[in-house]
Amino acid sequence: MTVQQPIAVIGGGSFGTAIANLLAENGQAVHLWMRDPEQAEAIRSNRENPRYLKGVRILDGVQPTSDLPATLAACELVFVALPSSALRQALQPVCEALTGKMLVSTTKGIEAQSFKLMSQILEEIAPDARIGVLSGPNLAREVAEHALTASVIASEDEALCRKVQETLHGRTFRVYASRDRFGVELGGALKNVYAIMSGMAAALGMGENTKSMLITRALAEMTRFAVNLGANPMTFLGLAGVGDLIVTCSSPKSRNYQVGHALGEGLSLENAVGRIGEVAEGVNTIKVLKAKADELQVYMPLVTGLHAILFEGRTLEQVIEALMSGEPKTDVDFISASGF
Numbered sequence: 001m002t003v004q005q006p007i008a009v010i011g012g013g014s015f016g017t018a019i020a021n022l023l024a025e026n027g028q029a030v031h032l033w034m035r036d037p038e039q040a041e042a043i044r045s046n047r048e049n050p051r052y053l054k055g056v057r058i059l060d061g062v063q064p065t066s067d068l069p070a071t072l073a074a075c076e077l078v079f080v081a082l083p084s085s086a087l088r089q090a091l092q093p094v095c096e097a098l099t100g101k102m103l104v105s106t107t108k109g110i111e112a113q114s115f116k117l118m119s120q121i122l123e124e125i126a127p128d129a130r131i132g133v134l135s136g137p138n139l140a141r142e143v144a145e146h147a148l149t150a151s152v153i154a155s156e157d158e159a160l161c162r163k164v165q166e167t168l169h170g171r172t173f174r175v176y177a178s179r180d181r182f183g184v185e186l187g188g189a190l191k192n193v194y195a196i197m198s199g200m201a202a203a204l205g206m207g208e209n210t211k212s213m214l215i216t217r218a219l220a221e222m223t224r225f226a227v228n229l230g231a232n233p234m235t236f237l238g239l240a241g242v243g244d245l246i247v248t249c250s251s252p253k254s255r256n257y258q259v260g261h262a263l264g265e266g267l268s269l270e271n272a273v274g275r276i277g278e279v280a281e282g283v284n285t286i287k288v289l290k291a292k293a294d295e296l297q298v299y300m301p302l303v304t305g306l307h308a309i310l311f312e313g314r315t316l317e318q319v320i321e322a323l324m325s326g327e328p329k330t331d332v333d334f335i336s337a338s339g340f
């Protein structure tokens with residue numbers, strides 16, 4: 001009888017915990033790494049992660065740990081569920097232990113200075129590793145509470161995609177495969193910015209027409225940007241593009257949406273972020289995205305508007321006025337313009 005290898009999940013926040021539980025539900029032994037030994041001990045004893053997923057029972061197959069080298073030594077398949085601001089700093093010191101591993105990033109952010117996506121950072125610090133990205137409309141609490149959910153594993157490494165499908169695909173979680181790692185990962189990072197805007201619009205009591213316009217123009221804008229970077233626009237019609245955009249822009253469970261809602265209620269950015277107490281990646285993404293869009297001269301009026309409100313002292317009224325009085329444009333312009 002072959003002994004099953006455990007699977008590692010790096011990051012004991014809401015998404016890492018939800019993914020670890022799904023794997024355990026499918027009969028996998030899981031090492032869930034978190035930096036705080038006391039948190040690991042408390043989860044081991046109480047089978048709950050009250051800070052990030054209160055009320056969800058952590059299955060016996062999940063072994064919480066704070067020993068990163070031992071976790072990586074024991075596991076071939078490694079899911080990374082750290083905030084984008086922490087990924088490089090947490091994994092660079094153990095880069096040698098990543099050699100030859102299957103590394104799957106679930107992190108939806110962009111590195112500030114380099115504009116690198118998280119799988120590109122993994123590739124840089126572990127050039128001999130096999131790399132994939134898991135992304136889609138996957139609110140952690142809904143995943144943990146067994147809402148019927150679908151996700152995408154994206155990699156050019158077909159064996160890695162199959163392995164992730166075998167281990168993660170279950171009763172309530174469907175895993176689709178894609179070869180477009182860049183497009184899938186970019187979709188997950190970009191949509192967070194528009195979720196902040198949608199939360200703001202909801203707090204201000206804007207109508208359903210407005211919410212729909214916002215989501216659709218967000219899709220146009222993020223696709224236009226992605227095409228400019230060489231991504232395939234068709235990926236943005238899938239789960240990791242429009243799918244994730246819809247869920248994050250419509251759900252009060254999204255932390256990015258919550259930050260936007262708090263801003264719409266009149267809180268400062270600092271207080272809005274502090275009130276959530278979990279990572280809202282869109283706050284950092286908006287800065288790097290605005291700088292990159294300016295550099296590439298990609299037309300992104302929504303990003304420009306949100307940036308002006310958050311960091312340039314403009315009022316929402318001024319930004320809405322500018323957006324609505326802009327020169328009329330063509331509806332679906334981003335696919336034909338790319339030559340795809």
Ligand SMILES: NC(=O)C1=CN([C@@H]2O[C@H](COP(=O)(O)OP(=O)(O)OC[C@H]3O[C@@H](n4cnc5c(N)ncnc54)[C@H](OP(=O)(O)O)[C@@H]3O)[C@@H](O)[C@H]2O)C=CC1
Pocket residue numbers: 011012013014015016034035036052081082083084085086089090106107108109138139140141277278279281
């Ligand atoms: N939550 C969701 O619905 C989904 C999230 N994602 C993505 O997953 C990523 C992680 O998000 P999520 O789990 O929600 O985040 P949370 O805010 O829920 O948790 C963050 C986790 O990261 C840990 N952490 C923070 N800084 C460091 C560090 N320097 N070194 C080691 N660990 C650190 C925290 O530890 P500590 O408690 O000690 O601070 C905590 O365990 C994000 O990029 C997010 O976009 C993707 C899909 C869905």
Ligand SMILES: O=C(CO)COP(=O)(O)O
Pocket residue numbers: 108136137138139140192195244247248253254255256257279280281
């Ligand atoms: O990525 C997510 C859902 O797919 C989670 O969104 P938030 O980070 O805004 O909670």
